[in-house]
Amino acid sequence: MTLAFSVTPDAPAERVTPVVELENLVVDYVTRTRTIRAVDGVSLSIGAGEIVGLAGESGCGKSTLGNAVMQILRPPAQITSGRVLFGGENVVERRREELRKFRWRNVSMVFQSAMNALNPVMRTGDQFVDMIRAHERVSKHDALERAGDLLELVGIDRRRLRAYPHELSGGMRQRVVIAMALALRPELVIMDEPTTALDVVVQREILQQIRELQTELGFAVLFITHDLSLLLELAHRVAIMYAGEIIEEAPAARLRDEPRHPYTVGLLGSFPPLHGPVERLTGIPGAPPDLAAPPSGCRFHPRCPHCTRDDQALYARQIGERPLLRVIADEHRVACHRVTA
Amino acid sequence: MTAILEVRGLSRQFRSGGLLRPSRLHAVDDVTFALRPGRITALAGESGSGKSTVARLLLRLLTPSSGEVLFAGRNVARDRRRRDVLRYRKHVQMIFQDPFGSLNPAKTVRAHLERPLRIHGIAGRRDAKARVDTLLETVGLVPVASIADKYPHELSGGQRQRVAIARALAANPKVVIADEPISMLDVSIRIGILNLMRDLKELEIAFLYVTHDLASARYVADDILVMYAGQIVEQGPVDEVLANPLHPYTRLLIASVPDGERNLEPIEIRKGTAAAAVDPAPGCRFVDRCPLAIAVCRQTTPELVEAEPGRIARCHVTAPRQREDVHAQPAA
Known part of the structure; x- marks a missing residue:
């Protein structure tokens, strides 16, 4: 099979009504001895039909954030404060039964490991049927029919409904999971490192397919990954997370061309280019912080090349005061003491 | 510079299938290349292409089914005696992918680095301390005093991988094989490890950098080998191969x-x-996916041919066989 289609690389022209809005979301991991704040006051909105990328290193809280939107946090994780507004309604306080309907119907999720998301002893078709019939009153026959259509949507022969997960390749399994996530036509699909475990050619194939389906069906995507260069290609808008906070957010092209936060600049400079001259890169000194004991002030200050004692007043703010995420230009937000509009 | 490690026609097959339908998996098939001091050679390919099997064959963790591994001119592929293998391994060291799994949690950094010094008889108890300090400095783990007595769990992922690199360097190896050394590290600290590899070229070590990441291969390596389904399909200077792939x-x-x-x-x-070929039929292994395929591609397996000076590929279309293939005349 060949994939050929046209995509619209530009963001939706106007900012449409948000599908989901996070307001000052705080997520803690609470144990008897200590509390670790994994997500610290995150505000983010995702418009209908928009692909929003969330990038950050391991332990920055990006997966916790995705799980919070999907409302699948389990103890010790808990939403301590803030709201997750879905179509204007806060879903944080919803009861279990309401949430069960909300998940998959309104928001669905694709995880990194398809093998863990699929039941190894059930045929793929039956897994679709179970999922569809948990949400809709349809006959088994009709559900299976729809499962076949969904498989074809992601480019898999519908006869594969009879296959067990282990009989499918890694890329196929991930496409089965994507098809399942789309089964109930959700408005938002959260994808948490969906292609990280795959080879680069298979990854490319799946990204093209996600983009194609998204253009065709119009769902919004929250795409979580550590691979910033992938997001710059795929997403309309990108948010960068560091130590539990969003530190910069902008349309993908603007983030690539005019990054303002030193961490974003450092992250962009951590990917060796595939063409052009090979210059020595510096990466970012140090290592990501331990969220159990985050640095004071700006959390990036211990690794920041601009945090020096040259300007005493600025230095005092950098080490003592947390920078706010401020709008510095249209659709461009940055949390840095040195950056102003 | 002459090659320190030369691989000629290296192959390794594994039995697969059942008793009734036995088959042979050609994990590595007729692989030929050379590693030179002070140069980094990238071995790129997808999972299952056989690149890790090549690394294991070079380390003598696996015995080749056929072919030669010439170290300083001597074929070590058939060495059986433990003493011979140990002597070879002193010169050929490995850096593994997982810095969390490859260090012993109960041993200090110093203990990790002293062990190879003792095993290979490089330093006595007295010289060992100085040698460990030098090694730690070489890999950028400073201040040495504060690192040497730490345990792996007290170090970050990047620091652990530096310890693993220092351990590989301890025996003064001639060849270092690094199997995906950055893929488990955070993005912002990968560059530091790649820069270290670039700097280590000064030690006149021949590096084999096994990776699936072409951009990092371009950043550190001088030459590249691209593997597909157990075979090398292209090799040459990394800049040229990536700018103008054959x-x-x-x-x-x-x-x-x-x-x-x-x-x-x-x-x-x-x-x-x-993925590696099971009982491969004659013909090019890429033929079903190839946009350029012609009739001959289904009939005969292409040989590695030097299409342009220094540029070798296994393709009937882009590197047609003209005079002789590279086995008759190894590339300079």
Whole structure:
């Protein structure tokens, strides 16, 4: 099979009504001895039909954030404060039964490991049927029919409904999971490192397919990954997370061309280019912080090349005061003491 | 510079299938290349393409089914005696992918580095301390005093990988094989490890950098070998290969790499995998996915041919056989 289609690389022209809005979301991991704040006051909105990328290193809280939107946090994780507004309604306080309907119907999720998301002893078709019939009153026959259509949507022969997960390749399994996530036509699909475990050619194939389906069906995507260069290609808008906070957010092209936060600049400079001259890169000194004991002030200050004692007043703010995420230009937000509009 | 390690026609097959239908998996098939002091050679390919099997064959963790591994001119592929293998391994060291799994949690950094010094008889108890300090400095773990007595769990991922590199360097090896040394590290600290590898070229070590990441290969390596389904399909200077790939598979691989500089422009991808071949039929192994395939590609397996000076590929279309193949005349 060949994939050929046209995509619209530009963001939706106007900012449409948000599908989901996070307001000052705080997520803690609470144990008897200590509390670790994994997500610290995150505000983010995702418009209908928009692909929003969330990038950050391991332990920055990006997966916790995705799980919070999907409302699948389990103890010790808990939403301590803030709201997750879905179509204007806060879903944080919803009861279990309401949430069960909300998940998959309104928001669905694709995880990194398809093998863990699929039941190894059930045929793929039956897994679709179970999922569809948990949400809709349809006959088994009709559900299976729809499962076949969904498989074809992601480019898999519908006869594969009879296959067990282990009989499918890694890329196929991930496409089965994507098809399942789309089964109930959700408005938002959260994808948490969906292609990280795959080879680069298979990854490319799946990204093209996600983009194609998204253009065709119009769902919004929250795409979580550590691979910033992938997001710059795929997403309309990108948010960068560091130590539990969003530190910069902008349309993908603007983030690539005019990054303002030193961490974003450092992250962009951590990917060796595939063409052009090979210059020595510096990466970012140090290592990501331990969220159990985050640095004071700006959390990036211990690794920041601009945090020096040259300007005493600025230095005092950098080490003592947390920078706010401020709008510095249209659709461009940055949390840095040195950056102003 | 002459090669320190030369691999000629290296192959390794594994039995697969059942009793009734036995088959042979050609994990590595007729692989030929050379490693030179002070140069980094990248071995690139997807999972299942056989690149890790090549690394294991070079380390003598596996015995080749056929072919030669010449170290300083001597074939070590058939060495059986423990003493011979140990002597060879002193010169050929390994850096593993997982810095969390490859260090012993109960041993200090110093203990990790002293062990190879003792095993290979490089330093006595008295010289060992000084040698460990030098090693730690070489890999950028400073201040030495505060690192040497730490345990692995007290170090970050990047620091652990530096310890693993220091351990590989302890025996003054001539060849270092690094199998995906950065893939488990955080993005912002990968560059530090790659820079270290670049700097270590000064020690006149011949590096084999096994990776699936072409951009990092371009950043550190001088030469590249691209593997597909157990075979090398292209080799040459990394800049030239990535700027102007000959083999259609190399082209597909490059086009697939995420690149923030462009938008997601669709490329044509045909079904298939780079996994090693089970009982391969004659013909090119990439033929079903190849946009350039012609009739001969289904009939005869292409040989590695030097299409341009220093540029070798296994393709009937882009590197047609003219005079002689590279086995008759190894590339300089």
